[in-house]
Amino acid sequence: MEQQGLISKRMLLQKYGISYGALYRWKRKGLIPDEWFIKQSTFTGQETFFPEKLVCERIELILSMKEEVLLDDLAKDLSGKSRRDSVLILETEFGEKTFRLCDIRNCFLFDGDKKTDITQLLKNATENNK
Numbered sequence: 001m002e003q004q005g006l007i008s009k010r011m012l013l014q015k016y017g018i019s020y021g022a023l024y025r026w027k028r029k030g031l032i033p034d035e036w037f038i039k040q041s042t043f044t045g046q047e048t049f050f051p052e053k054l055v056c057e058r059i060e061l062i063l064s065m066k067e068e069v070l071l072d073d074l075a076k077d078l079s080g081k082s083r084r085d086s087v088l089i090l091e092t093e094f095g096e097k098t099f100r101l102c103d104i105r106n107c108f109l110f111d112g113d114k115k116t117d118i119t120q121l122l123k124n125a126t127e128n129n130k
Contacts, residue, residue: 006038007052016059030075031062035097054103088122 013020026032038049058078065074086101101122109116 005052006049007055009048009050012050012055012059015056016063018059018063026062026071029071031071031078032058035099 007015009020009023012018013023023032027034027037032055036050036055038051039046040049062071062074088099088101088104088107090097090099104119104122106117107119107122109118
């Protein structure tokens, strides 16, 4: 059951020829953000999916850089720990999610029939705080 914009863990591992162990090692090191691991119920049980575009770009980056850069250094760069990044924290009744603003491509507010793009508003807010 592939959903639009998502790729299953099984398909991701097959596409890049990486092992389950490598994927979860990259997760532990912070190379792949925890919030990208989306667990969903399917007819075969529970499966893990990923935002396809984001995770494929990240895996291609990891695979291209892993021979040149230590994975710990790459994780530090990707996590933003080597610099101060502004983040958006969304708190809901289901928990909290944190996103680096530099990783957000678009952000929309839906109010009834009205769809408002608030991406620039978020990015401007960070500029005003600097």
